[in-house]
Amino acid sequence: MxxxxxxxxxxxxxxxxxxxxxxxxxxxxxxxxxxxxxxxxVEPREVAEQHDAESGRRALVLRTSPVLSLTSVEPLLTGGVSYPVDGLVLDTGTGEVRRRNSGVFRGLLLFTVQAGRxxxxxxxxxxxxxxxxxxxxxxxxxxxxxxxxxxxxxxxxxxxxxxxxxxxxxxxxxxxxxxxxxxxx
Structure with missing residues (x-):
């Protein structure tokens, strides 16, 4: 496209x-x-963003929007927690990401998304x-x-x-x- x-x-x-x-x-x-x-x-592409959730955050808002899908959320530091995307809820319009179980995100994280329209x-x-x-x-x-x-x-x-x-x-x-x-x- x-x-x-x-x-x-x-x-x-x-x-x-x-x-x-x-x-x-x-x-x-x-x-x-x-x-x-x-x-x-506009044209779909993969985008990676770092987010700092060291103090624990219930939601993170991606800096890139619109977002088509969330590909992965991986720790940037050794020993950090990975968050499987099937356990996350993405609002594609706002770019807000939450955990399905209402838990918090922790650590320095790398979010990889498909952004575009x-x-x-x-x-x-x-x-x-x-x-x-x-x-x-x-x-x-x-x-x-x-x-x-x-x-x-x-x-x-x-x-x-x-x-x-x-x-x-x-x-x-x-x-x-x-x-x-x-x-x-």
Missing amino acids: ALLTLQEAKKQLNLTTDTDDDELLTYVDAVTAPIEEYIGP TEVTPTINLAARMLVQHLWRTQRPGRSGGLAGGGEDYSVGQPIPGFGYAVPNRVLELLAPYRLPPGVA
Whole structure:
């Protein structure tokens, strides 16, 4: 599952030849990072996180979300306790992990999860296509023209904290329903 394909990007840009495919593929690949910075992993992948539960914790919240599944919870120190995943409950939306028996986690632990999404929604895909279009236009000024009255359809206006001028407001507005909660990245 890809966030955006080369063919989708070409369609967004109204490109019908393969002349720019190599360069455009760089743009297609590049938009994943800023979008995932804002909404978390899109393309499924394995992620490992360390969590300190030395003092005992009933629940731990993963820093990566959304989470598809929990693969393992292993101790990082010799003699530590391993927690079989069938004895754990994962809230895939929030990333909260608890023990089924209401016990506590102890020790320095390594959580391995499959993070990402089961599908790329049409809204996320559109945001990716629009971001490619915005970045593509910065390399080709004057080819596509602006709006009547001289306005630029992809103007960012003020820099957006954490994104600068690279991501237009309209892309962030499309991604807003999927935005990570504060403190999650």
